[in-house]
Amino acid sequence: MGTIGTNRRRPQIVATAVLFLLVAMNGSAWDEVSHAYIVESAIELVQDEELRTILSEHHAIVRFGSWFPDWGQYGDHPFNDGSHREVLAAYFDYVRSPQARASEDYPQLLAHFMGAYAHIVQDFFLDSTIYTYMRELDNGMSNDMENGMMNIRLHGYLTLSVDAAYAYDHLKRVYESIGYFDRDEIDPAEFRKQIDHHTRIQFLQLRALKLLSFLASDYVQSLMPWGAENMLDAPGGISDNARATARVWESLWQEIQGREAPLFVYSLPRDGGVIPSPDNESMYGRITLVATHAIDPAKLGPEAITLRDDGGRRIHGEAGVYAYDADGYSFADLALQFIPGEPLEPGRSYTLTVAPGEYGVFERATTEGYEIAFSAPSIPDTSAPSRRFGLRMGIFLFILLAALGGIFFGLPGALALRREAVPAARTLAVLVLRRSIEVLGVAVAAVGIVMLVTRGRAFIELLLDIF
Amino acid sequence: MADFELIVLPAIIGIVLWLLTAFGVLSLKRAGRGGRKVDRVQAIVFSASAGTLGGLAFAVGAFFLITG
Numbered sequence: 001m002g003t004i005g006t007n008r009r010r011p012q013i014v015a016t017a018v019l020f021l022l023v024a025m026n027g028s029a030w031d032e033v034s035h036a037y038i039v040e041s042a043i044e045l046v047q048d049e050e051l052r053t054i055l056s057e058h059h060a061i062v063r064f065g066s067w068f069p070d071w072g073q074y075g076d077h078p079f080n081d082g083s084h085r086e087v088l089a090a091y092f093d094y095v096r097s098p099q100a101r102a103s104e105d106y107p108q109l110l111a112h113f114m115g116a117y118a119h120i121v122q123d124f125f126l127d128s129t130i131y132t133y134m135r136e137l138d139n140g141m142s143n144d145m146e147n148g149m150m151n152i153r154l155h156g157y158l159t160l161s162v163d164a165a166y167a168y169d170h171l172k173r174v175y176e177s178i179g180y181f182d183r184d185e186i187d188p189a190e191f192r193k194q195i196d197h198h199t200r201i202q203f204l205q206l207r208a209l210k211l212l213s214f215l216a217s218d219y220v221q222s223l224m225p226w227g228a229e230n231m232l233d234a235p236g237g238i239s240d241n242a243r244a245t246a247r248v249w250e251s252l253w254q255e256i257q258g259r260e261a262p263l264f265v266y267s268l269p270r271d272g273g274v275i276p277s278p279d280n281e282s283m284y285g286r287i288t289l290v291a292t293h294a295i296d297p298a299k300l301g302p303e304a305i306t307l308r309d310d311g312g313r314r315i316h317g318e319a320g321v322y323a324y325d326a327d328g329y330s331f332a333d334l335a336l337q338f339i340p341g342e343p344l345e346p347g348r349s350y351t352l353t354v355a356p357g358e359y360g361v362f363e364r365a366t367t368e369g370y371e372i373a374f375s376a377p378s379i380p381d382t383s384a385p386s387r388r389f390g391l392r393m394g395i396f397l398f399i400l401l402a403a404l405g406g407i408f409f410g411l412p413g414a415l416a417l418r419r420e421a422v423p424a425a426r427t428l429a430v431l432v433l434r435r436s437i438e439v440l441g442v443a444v445a446a447v448g449i450v451m452l453v454t455r456g457r458a459f460i461e462l463l464l465d466i467f
Numbered sequence: 468m469a470d471f472e473l474i475v476l477p478a479i480i481g482i483v484l485w486l487l488t489a490f491g492v493l494s495l496k497r498a499g500r501g502g503r504k505v506d507r508v509q510a511i512v513f514s515a516s517a518g519t520l521g522g523l524a525f526a527v528g529a530f531f532l533i534t535g
Contacts, residue, residue: 161535207473210534211527399523406516410491413509417494417502438509 031148045246058111065115128322129236152213344376393456405445477528484521
C-alpha cells in the first residue's frame with residue numbers, strides 16, 4: 001500500500017556552497033514556483049465538481065506534484081526532459097490500475113499525478129507560445145532562469161512555499177513499470193533516498209532563484225519589457241496555462257473514470273477567438289493545439305490537419321509537434337502545431353480542422369475530429385513601457401564586498417592592538433603580509449563600489465551568461 | 468521550512484561575524500588611548516565591517532525564513 005509521506009530533509013553544507021552555481025533551471029520551462037502557482041489557479045477553473053473537490057482538498061499535494069517531473073534533473077542528473085513524457089505516461093497507466101485504485105491514499109495519489117501531469121502540459125504550452133514569442137521580441141533573452149526571476153517577483157510568488165509529499169511506494173512501481181531500475185537510472189534500494197536528495201537540491205535552487213528574483217528581477221524586466229508586461233495575460237501566458245491545465249485534467253479524469261474523453265482540449269487561438277499574430281513566421285502566428293496525450297508527428301498525414309479561410313480556400317502549411325527539447329528528446333509531445341504556409345489576412349476568418357484518426361504514441365491518443373474557427377488580427381501591438389533597472393543587487397553586492405574588504409583592511413590593525421603589550425616582530429615579512437592584506441581589502445571594497453555604481457550589472461550578466 | 472543551509476547557516480555566520488565585531492571593539496577598549504592611531508582606525512573599520520556583514524548574513528537568513 002502506498003503512502004504519501006513527508007520528505008525528510010538532511011543538512012548538506014556542501015549544497016549551500018554550490019547553491020548559486022546550481023541555480024540553472026535546466027529543463028523546466030517554467031520555474032517550479034510558477035508551476036505551483038499555475039496549478040493552484042487551475043484548480044479553481046475545473047468544472048467537474050468531484051475532481052475539483054479532490055484537487056482542492058489536496059491542493060498542497062497538487063502543488064508539489066507540479067514539481068515532480070523535474071526531480072531527477074538536478075545534481076547528478078539521472079534524467080532529462082525526455083523522461084517527462086515517458087514517466088508521466090506510465091504514471092497515467094498506474095493511476096488507472098486496479099492496484100492503485102484499491103489503495104487507501106488514492107485521492108492523494110490522484111492529486112500528485114494531476115500536479116505532475118500539469119507540469120508537462122505547462123512546459124509544452126509555454127514553450128510553443130509566449131516563451132518563444134518573448135525571444136522574438138525581447139532580444140532573445142527569454143530562458144527558464146530569466147522567466148523565473150521575472151515571474152516570481154513580478155507576480156508576487158516570493159512567499160509561495162511548497163511542502164514535499166511523495167507517494168514513494170506508488171512511484172517506485174511506476175518507475176519499475178518502465179524499466180528505470182533495469183537501466184540503472186535509479187537504484188531500487190536507494191529510491192527514497194535518491195528522490196529525497198534530488199528534491200532537496202530542487203528546493204535549494206528554487207530558493208536561490210527567489211533571492212535572485214528579489215535582487216535582480218528588475219534587470220531582467222528591463223531587458224524583456226514586453227514579457228514583463230504581458231506574461232500574466234498574454235496568449236500562452238500564466239492565465240492561459242491555468243486554463244489549459246484545467247481542461248487537460250478534466251479530460252484525464254474522464255479517462256480515469258472509463259469515459260470517452262477528447263484528445264485535443266485547448267487551443268491557441270481559442271475557438272471563436274483571434275490568433276495573436278497574422279505573421280506565419282512568428283510563433284504567435286502558429287495554431288497550437290494542446291493534447292492530453294503525446295502526439296506522434298510521424299502519424300500526421302497530409303490530410304490530418306487542414307486550414308481554410310472563410311472563402312473555402314485551403315491554406316497549406318506544415319503540421320508538426322513543437323520540439324520542446326532542442327536535443328531531440330521530445331519527438332512526440334503535447335503541443336501540436338500548424339504553421340500556415342503564408343501570412344494570414346487580417347480581418348479574415350479561418351477554420352482549422354483535425355481529421356478523425358489515431359495520432360498518438362499510444363493507442364489512446366485518438367480523436368473523432370477537432371475544429372476551431374478564428375480570425376486574424378491586424379499587426380499585434382508589441383509595444384511595452386520601458387522598465388527601470390533598480391539598485392537592489394548593487395546595494396547588496398556593495399554591502400557584501402565593502403564589508404568583506406573592510407574586514408581584510410582592518411584585521412591587521414585590530415590584531416596589532418591586541419599585541420600592544422608584546423613586542424611586535426617588525427620583520428620585513430610581517431610588514432609585507434600586513435600591507436598585502438590591507439591592499440586586498442581595499443581592492444575588494446573598490447569592486448563593491450564599482451558594483452554599487454553599476455547596480456551590479458556585470459554580476460547579473462555573468463550569472464545569466466553562465467546559466 | 469527551517470532549513471539548515473539557508474536559515475541556520477546564515478545565522479551561524481552572522482553570530483561568528485558579530486563575535487569578530489566584539490573582538491575588534493574589545494581590542495579598541497583594551498588599547499584605550501594607547502596603540503598607534505592607524506591601528507585604532509583599522510580596528511574601527513574591522514568592527515564596523517564585521518558587524519555589517521553579520522547583519523547581512525542575518526538578513527539573508529531572514530529572507531529565506533520569510534519567503535519559505
